[in-house]
Amino acid sequence: MSKDKIKVILEEEHIPKQWYNIQADMPNVPPPHINPQTLKPAALDEMSALFPRELLLQEYSRERYIDIPELVREQYKKYRTTPLYRAKGLEKAISTGCKIYYKYEGGNATGSHKLNTALPQAFFNKQEGIKRITTETGAGQWGSAISMACNMYGLECVVYMVRVSYNQKPYRKIFMETFGSKVYASPSDNTEIGRMYLEQNPEHSGSLGIAISEAVEDAVKRDDTHYSLGSVLNHVCMHQTVIGLEAKKQFEILDEYPDIVIGCHGGGSNFSGTAFPFLEDKLRLGKKVRAIAVESTACPTLTKGVYAYDYGDSAKLGPIALMYTLGHDFVPSGIHAGGLRYHGASPLVSSLLHDGIIEAQAYRQQEVLCDGMLFARAEGIIPAPESSHAISCAIHEAKKADEAGERKVIFFNLSGHGYLDLYAYEKLLANALGDSDFYAEEMNKALEKLPAL
Amino acid sequence: MSKDKIKVILEEEHIPKQWYNIQADMPNVPPPHINPQTLKPAALDEMSALFPRELLLQEYSRERYIDIPELVREQYKKYRTTPLYRAKGLEKAISTGCKIYYKYEGGNATGSHKLNTALPQAFFNKQEGIKRITTETGAGQWGSAISMACNMYGLECVVYMVRVSYNQKPYRKIFMETFGSKVYASPSDNTEIGRMYLEQNPEHSGSLGIAISEAVEDAVKRDDTHYSLGSVLNHVCMHQTVIGLEAKKQFEILDEYPDIVIGCHGGGSNFSGTAFPFLEDKLRLGKKVRAIAVESTACPTLTKGVYAYDYGDSAKLGPIALMYTLGHDFVPSGIHAGGLRYHGASPLVSSLLHDGIIEAQAYRQQEVLCDGMLFARAEGIIPAPESSHAISCAIHEAKKADEAGERKVIFFNLSGHGYLDLYAYEKLLANALGDSDFYAEEMNKALEKLPAL
Numbered sequence: 044m045s046k047d048k049i050k051v052i053l054e055e056e057h058i059p060k061q062w063y064n065i066q067a068d069m070p071n072v073p074p075p076h077i078n079p080q081t082l083k084p085a086a087l088d089e090m091s092a093l094f095p096r097e098l099l100l101q102e103y104s105r106e107r108y109i110d111i112p113e114l115v116r117e118q119y120k121k122y123r124t125t126p127l128y129r130a131k132g133l134e135k136a137i138s139t140g141c142k143i144y145y146k147y148e149g150g151n152a153t154g155s156h157k158l159n160t161a162l163p164q165a166f167f168n169k170q171e172g173i174k175r176i177t178t179e180t181g182a183g184q185w186g187s188a189i190s191m192a193c194n195m196y197g198l199e200c201v202v203y204m205v206r207v208s209y210n211q212k213p214y215r216k217i218f219m220e221t222f223g224s225k226v227y228a229s230p231s232d233n234t235e236i237g238r239m240y241l242e243q244n245p246e247h248s249g250s251l252g253i254a255i256s257e258a259v260e261d262a263v264k265r266d267d268t269h270y271s272l273g274s275v276l277n278h279v280c281m282h283q284t285v286i287g288l289e290a291k292k293q294f295e296i297l298d299e300y301p302d303i304v305i306g307c308h309g310g311g312s313n314f315s316g317t318a319f320p321f322l323e324d325k326l327r328l329g330k331k332v333r334a335i336a337v338e339s340t341a342c343p344t345l346t347k348g349v350y351a352y353d354y355g356d357s358a359k360l361g362p363i364a365l366m367y368t369l370g371h372d373f374v375p376s377g378i379h380a381g382g383l384r385y386h387g388a389s390p391l392v393s394s395l396l397h398d399g400i401i402e403a404q405a406y407r408q409q410e411v412l413c414d415g416m417l418f419a420r421a422e423g424i425i426p427a428p429e430s431s432h433a434i435s436c437a438i439h440e441a442k443k444a445d446e447a448g449e450r451k452v453i454f455f456n457l458s459g460h461g462y463l464d465l466y467a468y469e470k471l472l473a474n475a476l477g478d479s480d481f482y483a484e485e486m487n488k489a490l491e492k493l494p495a496l
Numbered sequence: 497m498s499k500d501k502i503k504v505i506l507e508e509e510h511i512p513k514q515w516y517n518i519q520a521d522m523p524n525v526p527p528p529h530i531n532p533q534t535l536k537p538a539a540l541d542e543m544s545a546l547f548p549r550e551l552l553l554q555e556y557s558r559e560r561y562i563d564i565p566e567l568v569r570e571q572y573k574k575y576r577t578t579p580l581y582r583a584k585g586l587e588k589a590i591s592t593g594c595k596i597y598y599k600y601e602g603g604n605a606t607g608s609h610k611l612n613t614a615l616p617q618a619f620f621n622k623q624e625g626i627k628r629i630t631t632e633t634g635a636g637q638w639g640s641a642i643s644m645a646c647n648m649y650g651l652e653c654v655v656y657m658v659r660v661s662y663n664q665k666p667y668r669k670i671f672m673e674t675f676g677s678k679v680y681a682s683p684s685d686n687t688e689i690g691r692m693y694l695e696q697n698p699e700h701s702g703s704l705g706i707a708i709s710e711a712v713e714d715a716v717k718r719d720d721t722h723y724s725l726g727s728v729l730n731h732v733c734m735h736q737t738v739i740g741l742e743a744k745k746q747f748e749i750l751d752e753y754p755d756i757v758i759g760c761h762g763g764g765s766n767f768s769g770t771a772f773p774f775l776e777d778k779l780r781l782g783k784k785v786r787a788i789a790v791e792s793t794a795c796p797t798l799t800k801g802v803y804a805y806d807y808g809d810s811a812k813l814g815p816i817a818l819m820y821t822l823g824h825d826f827v828p829s830g831i832h833a834g835g836l837r838y839h840g841a842s843p844l845v846s847s848l849l850h851d852g853i854i855e856a857q858a859y860r861q862q863e864v865l866c867d868g869m870l871f872a873r874a875e876g877i878i879p880a881p882e883s884s885h886a887i888s889c890a891i892h893e894a895k896k897a898d899e900a901g902e903r904k905v906i907f908f909n910l911s912g913h914g915y916l917d918l919y920a921y922e923k924l925l926a927n928a929l930g931d932s933d934f935y936a937e938e939m940n941k942a943l944e945k946l947p948a949l
């Protein structure tokens with residue numbers, strides 16, 4: 044088939060039948076999560092108040108491939124496979140000799156890749172007899188996805204939404220409510236944790252760390268309720284590998300292979316889903332593929348954080364994990380890429396970075412949104428601010444290759460669209476983005492509170 | 497292939513190579529448009545201040561199939577073909593024995609079918625050396641599509657947006673600006689017409705009829721500028737037939753044929769694009785397919801209007817056409833389906849309705865948005881309020897068939913998503929929709945002002 048195709052779509056039967064579990068191939072599998080009460084490795088049973096057993100088994104599995112339940116695959120069929128595009132418009136706009144490809148995960152009804160894990164999470168919880176799911180959301184993409192998935196399986200859904208996003212994105216709140224979810228601005232007065240933060244500051248803008256604490260507190264209080272997380276954890280990252288697995292097939296059809304694979308990085312699930320299937324080739328076959336995780340300079344976990352054991356949430360209710368972290372108390376500035384405002388990172392991604400198998404880069408909000416707008420005009424899709432970080436990196440790498448006289452094949456995942464984030468572009472157009480820089484001092488204060496392990 | 501498939505996707509090569517022109521087959525082709533100044537049939541040259549010659553030739557062509565330029569087809573490839581879904585979730589939710597299918601045109605970056613005509617319109621204008629396009633938009637879907645298309649072809653784009661939508665949908669405005677368009681709330685002080693309406697009422701909520709007048713006035717004032725319309729006209733309806741042409745192929749693959757074809761109806765382009773290719777089978781082969789145009793009870797042009805010559809715009813600047821109309825002065829209430837607030841209708845659709853070849857139905861806003869929410873929860877796509885009218889009709893027809901003990905195959909086009917219309921669902925959830933009924937008295941007053949032809 045022609046290398047000049049601008050779109051590659053796979054037939055339904057090419058929706059993966061198994062997820063890829065990188066724990067089978069990575070040199071250093073992350074250690075088990077730590078129970079925040081005992082400060083000892085958490086047994087599966089200790090985490091069963093939060094997660095169904097099937098997901099916990101996946102969390103620690105060393106099997107290379109794990110079957111996707113047929114019912115989940117049926118749901119995937121509603122929106123998968125997703126297209127792989129050649130970004131000819133963008134290539135022209137930046138006059139590069141490189142080939143840039145992107146996979147578009149924003150075509151489904153929730154507008155991002157998050158549905159890939161929301162569906163199996165709701166499925167396994169339903170299977171275990173759970174009636175109610177609590178969760179947090181930053182940008183609202185995860186909240187939208189889990190709301191729709193819960194609605195499909197007849198589960199109640201309660202979402203703690205970081206207040207700054209709750210105020211910035213009223214449409215995301217209505218979206219979740221349209222699917223029947225209950226949405227609280229976090230910190231809320233619905234939990235002890237929330238009330239504590241509100242007492243300190245009634246106008247508290249919230250953080251993912253706090254919202255997670257609220258959702259966890261709510262979940263452990265009720266037997267019929269589990270907690271659900273949209274990123275970070277091993278099983279979440281694994282569910283997202285449908286992205287990279289499809290992409291590999293699409294590149295096969297094109298008779299190409301990417302030199303560079305790029306994904307934006309908040310908690311790590313998008314980057315993992317995009318890059319891990321290519322890293323399988325690197326780890327097992329010695330393929331020379333570079334994988335780059337891209338974050339915001341306002342929350343530079345991978346590029347400026349430390350590799351240490353830390354709490355996943357601000358109130359220290361959830362498991363402790365070995366990961367890159369800025370400290371669980373770190374509250375980044377209210378940038379528009381709400382999905383990238385997490386103090387920690389996926390333990391899998393962290394271990395791979397620590398071992399030099401992947402790379403990380405950080406970009407500034409102003410540059411990222413400008414690149415997002417350039418992409419919109421060149422390619423006709425308004426990208427989510429989160430996804431725009433991957434665009435900035437792709438542009439940067441293409442220019443670098445041009446300067447070196449090399450013609451690279453660059454692939455990134457466009458994890459979501461920006462139709463419910465247009466406020467960010469309005470601020471850009473009005474030249475009113477303000478400062479969004481990283482505050483090293485805040486990080487240093489936050490890092491003093493790492494658990495003593 | 498299995499009749500139980502829930503999604504049918506066609507390969508890129510099945511994107512139609514020609515549009516279907518129903519003028520070749522309909523019993524009564526509409527008479528030529530009338531010049532509002534001479535009150536005589538307008539020669540092509542008289543309309544060339546507004547439209548490029550190629551589009552005017554299409555407007556009056558009797559050729560059955562008209563070639564889609566290869567460059568336009570290349571742009572179609574970015575988002576076509578579009579999927580045909582079996583609405584199994586909806587069928588279950590309403591316990592019907594009927595099969596319900598829908599084609600989804602909201603997957604492209606502008607979120608609706610409008611891009612299908614925006615691309616060729618921008619293309620033919622560019623080809624003729626035009627530098628600048630003026631247009632109106634109601635809901636903002638058309639404005640978004642033409643903004644993106646103009647940006648692709650390097651044309652300036654000026655959008656007059658009905659003020660009630662401008663205020664209801666700030667995201668739509670930012671969307672258009674992101675693609676470089678200039679957006680005015682209409683009535684605006686940018687035109688004589690606009691200033692006249694503003695003098696009458698500085699808070700005037702606007703209407704499609706007024707916004708069209710403003711765009712036309714702006715276009716005729718400048719040689720480098722053309723006007724572009726997102727519906728109503730024959731060539732616009734024809735461009736949309738890519739929808740129905742693809743759908744016919746998709747039904748072939750399923751070995752099915754719809755008994756009923758449904759499209760929502762504002763100006764007529766979505767209904768035309770969906771139904772005309774099936775009507776070709778009815779008119780030429782005697783197929784017993786029913787085609788239903790669905791409108792809002794707040795603006796019931798086809799179900800309560802008169803079949804008469806009327807102006808397309810409020811200020812009587814644009815062509816006069818024979819069509820169903822509520823009178824060019826009729827201003828419907830500010831319902832959330834802004835795309836269905838047009839006083840007139842496509843002359844092609846009007847003639848077919850007048851000849852009894854198609855049917856029309858009207859639904860109330862409250863019912864429509866409830867059905868839209870039911871659909872969202874059952875199918876996982878939040879529909880645009882406009883498209884939800886088609887959903888209401890599909891549900892109504894399915895229930896009717898169930899009562900009669902019949903198992904119909906029902907097909908509707910889901911013309912767009914509702915992510916930028918979530919405000920409507922918020923009002924529904926808050927039980928604050930208010931009255932949106934039709935005011936017959938207003939229509940009677942407006943009908944007194946029909947042109948004397």
